[in-house]
Amino acid sequence: MDAFKKIFLLSIYIDISPYYQKYRENKESVNMQCPGRNLDAIRCNQLLDVAEKLIDEQGVVSFRFAQIAKGAGCSTNTLYKYFESKEDVLVCLFLRNTTSSQIPVFIDENPDLNIREQAVLPILFTFEVVKRSPIFNILRVVAINSMFWQLASSEKVEILKSRVNLFWSRVKSPLEEAVKKGELKATSLEIDDLSQALYFFLAGATSSFESRLMDEQYFIANDDVGYRHISRLMNHYQWREPITREMMQSLSGRINVFLDKSRGNIRSCDSCLAIGKRFDCRQE
Numbered sequence: 001m002d003a004f005k006k007i008f009l010l011s012i013y014i015d016i017s018p019y020y021q022k023y024r025e026n027k028e029s030v031n032m033q034c035p036g037r038n039l040d041a042i043r044c045n046q047l048l049d050v051a052e053k054l055i056d057e058q059g060v061v062s063f064r065f066a067q068i069a070k071g072a073g074c075s076t077n078t079l080y081k082y083f084e085s086k087e088d089v090l091v092c093l094f095l096r097n098t099t100s101s102q103i104p105v106f107i108d109e110n111p112d113l114n115i116r117e118q119a120v121l122p123i124l125f126t127f128e129v130v131k132r133s134p135i136f137n138i139l140r141v142v143a144i145n146s147m148f149w150q151l152a153s154s155e156k157v158e159i160l161k162s163r164v165n166l167f168w169s170r171v172k173s174p175l176e177e178a179v180k181k182g183e184l185k186a187t188s189l190e191i192d193d194l195s196q197a198l199y200f201f202l203a204g205a206t207s208s209f210e211s212r213l214m215d216e217q218y219f220i221a222n223d224d225v226g227y228r229h230i231s232r233l234m235n236h237y238q239w240r241e242p243i244t245r246e247m248m249q250s251l252s253g254r255i256n257v258f259l260d261k262s263r264g265n266i267r268s269c270d271s272c273l274a275i276g277k278r279f280d281c282r283q284e
Helices: 003-013 018-025 038-058 065-072 076-082 086-097 103-109 115-132 134-143 154-180 188-211 223-235 245-266 269-275
Strands: none
Touching: 038 065, 038 076, 038 086, 038 134, 038 269, 065 076, 065 086, 086 134, 086 154, 086 269, 103 115, 103 245, 115 134, 115 154, 115 188, 115 223, 115 245, 134 188, 154 188, 154 269, 188 223, 223 245
């Protein structure tokens, strides 16, 4: 890891406010937990809204934990009721923005999705969310970095791990279901390989898109290029019907209609709590 990356990560998780230091010294006396009542969920959402605004204005590195309480007009004791540290706040911001909270609602509203559409849904859904919300991708990159999340509270870490695995079960399960239905001919090893290939593609494409550092000769950020790469990955294996650009374009359109209509209602503590620590989409 280069020196710049180390400095960047350290600047994220070091908060030297006296409130934070005092809290760390008396950690066991604080009853921090996810909201269990409606009023607590509303208050928690307000605090996260303030934190997201601070990130938008100052960046994820510069904003400080104590600024959240000041911006929300509450005491630091109220802040510590829900979050142990800045790491907890950023993890929770990622959790309430994660596509794992949104995809189940989309599926419920679109019960006619065929197995091929379900197989590409997590990838396309994530792309559309990243295009709409640069903060989501920043939170994704930061929250899943082990140097960062290991400093969050154990409760938040447990939920984070479950949510990450829930998303990837959403990628792998439709592939396994496609094999059972005779829509895809692939071995278990090939399913593992395809799932990981989709992971590498998604991680690289979203990071490159958000960085905006790469010249167009190396990275072209448009939907058609993304569809082409996804279809090549998918159609390397034997589908009864191929994964086409037209199918993905139509599905992306439905995703955008969904996000336009209901995105604000889904980004909440309530939606996060509803999923809980579920780690496999087959548990839904």
